[in-house]
Each structure stands twice: as C-alpha cells, then as structure tokens.
Amino acid sequence: MKLLHSGKVRDVYRDGDDIVLVASDRVSVFDVILPTPIPDKGKILTAMSLWWFEQLRDIVPNHVISTDVPAEFAGRAIRCQHLAMVPVECVARGYLTGSGLRDYKAHGSVSGVALPPGLVESSRLPEAIFTPSTKAPVGEHDEPMTFDEVVHKVGPETAEDLRQITLAVYRRGFEIAQERGIIIADTKIELGWDPSGQLVLGDEVLTPDSSRFWPAEKYEPGRVQPSFDKQPLRDWTVSTGWDKTAPGPVVPPHVVEATRARYLAGYERLTGSAWS
Known part of the structure; x- marks a missing residue:
C-alpha cells in the first residue's frame, strides 16, 4: 500500500x-x-x-x-472506492453554536443565511441550514462560504446537489438519533465524484468528530450543552489560554479519559450495542 x-x-x-x-x-x-x-x-x-x-x-x-x-x-x-473529492466542506446546522453562533452574533447570519433575531447559544433553528466552508490545509482554519461562493467554485447544479444531499443526510441522522435520545446539532460530510460522475458520500459520517451530539434529556437553550463529542477537549484547551495555533497543548490523562468516555457513550446509545 x-x-x-x-x-x-x-x-x-x-x-x-x-x-x-x-x-x-x-x-x-x-x-x-x-x-x-x-x-x-x-x-x-x-x-x-x-x-x-x-x-x-x-x-x-x-x-x-x-x-x-x-x-x-x-x-x-x-x-x-476512489473518489474525486468536492473542494467544499459540506456542513448542515440545526442548532446555533460554535462558529455558527459567532457568525450570527457578528452578522445576523451564518454563511450568508439570514437568521431570526434573538437567538441564543444552542437555539434550535427554524429549519436546518446549509453552511459550507472552505477546505483548509492541515494546521489552517476552514473559512465560511456563502452558497454563491460554492456556486462559483463548483457550478450551480453541483452546488444545489451538495446542499440537498447535506441537508437530507442531516435530517435522516437527526431523526434516527432523536429516537435514541440524542440531538445532532450540526454535522459535516464529505462528498466526492465516483468514476461515473455520481456524487458519493465519503470519508466518515455522523460521528463525534464531524458532528455535535447532545443528550436530549439535558438540552437547555441559552448555555453550552453537555455532549457526546470532543467538547471536553475544546473546553479544556480554551481554559488553558491556548491561542488555537499549532502546536496544541499536551492533554492531561483525566481529559483524555473523559473524551474517550464521551465517544463510547455516544456510540452505545446511538447503536444500542455495547462496546467490546
């Protein structure tokens, strides 16, 4: 290989x-x-x-x-299968948090999508929205893209396909997870073209690395939510005063174990299978 x-x-x-x-x-x-x-x-x-x-x-x-x-x-x-990957990060959001919240506070919109006034941390959006971003090299930051910028990058037909597929994946994932007591707040998917030119789902999908998973029973808008993802890591790194540039800080054992436990809990609740 x-x-x-x-x-x-x-x-x-x-x-x-x-x-x-x-x-x-x-x-x-x-x-x-x-x-x-x-x-x-x-x-x-x-x-x-x-x-x-x-x-x-x-x-x-x-x-x-x-x-x-x-x-x-x-x-x-x-x-x-080998795919020619689309040069856009395809993101769907059903709730307002993270970089989406920061953009909303600054502009009243996320990736050019206007949102109602008065939304707060973890507010549920009126409907899920497509909020694409650039694909930055390792060590650099992805930047929000408007839909028009996606059209310019890949053409109108592909841009609309990306939006529709991303939102359909998010909605299906949200429905399934909701039945198991999990809120999927947002997700990022990777799409690529197969040799026939068909758009195909690649990389990973709907995991704690590409999505925010919140326990539904603890959901409360207006605050940061507990989660099944790597939020403990995000919170710990912020608490250190790290400036979010490489190299990152060494993670202490208790944060490592807390993060691993979140991944396991999310997998077991979602699939109904015990990890072995």
Whole structure:
C-alpha cells in the first residue's frame, strides 16, 4: 500500500484500485492536531461510520467496499472506492453554536443565511441550514462560504446537489438519533465524484468528530450543552489560554479519559450495542 495523504485524523492509502481509509486515534480541535491521542477513538469512529452508512444508503450512495484491510488496521479502517473529492466542506446546522453562533452574533447570519433575531447559544433553528466552508490545509482554519461562493467554485447544479444531499443526510441522522435520545446539532460530510460522475458520500459520517451530539434529556437553550463529542477537549484547551495555533497543548490523562468516555457513550446509545 502507498500512503497518499495523512490528514488531521485519517490516513489515506492506495491499494491497487482501492483506497484504504484509516482512522487514527489522533484528535484535532480548532483545526489543530493535538499531541495526545484518544485511545480506541479510531475504532469507535469507524464502527459508527459503518453503522451510519447503512442507515443512509437510500439517500446517497457511499464509498464503502469492505472492511477487508491489512491486519494492523483491523477495526479502524475501511476499504473504499476512489473518489474525486468536492473542494467544499459540506456542513448542515440545526442548532446555533460554535462558529455558527459567532457568525450570527457578528452578522445576523451564518454563511450568508439570514437568521431570526434573538437567538441564543444552542437555539434550535427554524429549519436546518446549509453552511459550507472552505477546505483548509492541515494546521489552517476552514473559512465560511456563502452558497454563491460554492456556486462559483463548483457550478450551480453541483452546488444545489451538495446542499440537498447535506441537508437530507442531516435530517435522516437527526431523526434516527432523536429516537435514541440524542440531538445532532450540526454535522459535516464529505462528498466526492465516483468514476461515473455520481456524487458519493465519503470519508466518515455522523460521528463525534464531524458532528455535535447532545443528550436530549439535558438540552437547555441559552448555555453550552453537555455532549457526546470532543467538547471536553475544546473546553479544556480554551481554559488553558491556548491561542488555537499549532502546536496544541499536551492533554492531561483525566481529559483524555473523559473524551474517550464521551465517544463510547455516544456510540452505545446511538447503536444500542455495547462496546467490546
């Protein structure tokens, strides 16, 4: 196998005509890879993505071929179809938090989508919105894009397809998670073209690395929500006074364990399966 790319979290290999996508235990916050891994994170995210790909198969095809991968990657890798990835981060938001909240406070909109006045931290939006961003190189920050900027980047037909697929994936994910007591506040998906020119869902999908998962029973607008994702890491790094530029700070063991526990709890509640 040949290493093609080492990203923030995943390593991409070519194996013949196939791609082997390996989920590492690396973790990034604010687009910076932290020096401390989260044990089992790669396996948890891989298992969750495979579960979601099945739930979404009728909405959009995916890149999965099999889990037949080299032994050293077993449990944390997927054999995939090679895609030409779309040069846009496709993001859907159903709730206002994070960078979306910051944009709203500054402009009254997110990625050019005007929102009603008076919204607060974690407000549910009137409807889910498409809020794309740029794909920044490792160590740099993604920047919000308006829909018109996406049209300029990929053309009107593809831009509309990206919006419709992203929102359909979010809505399906939201409905399924809601039945299991989880609110998916937002999510980011990766789409690419297969050799026939069809848009296909790639990378990972609806995991704590690409989405915010909140326990529904604790939801309360007006404050930051408890979560099943890497929010403990985000909160801890902010508390250190770190300026969000590389290198990131070394993460203490208690924060590592708290983050791992969040990933596990989210997986088990969502899938109904105990982690083993």
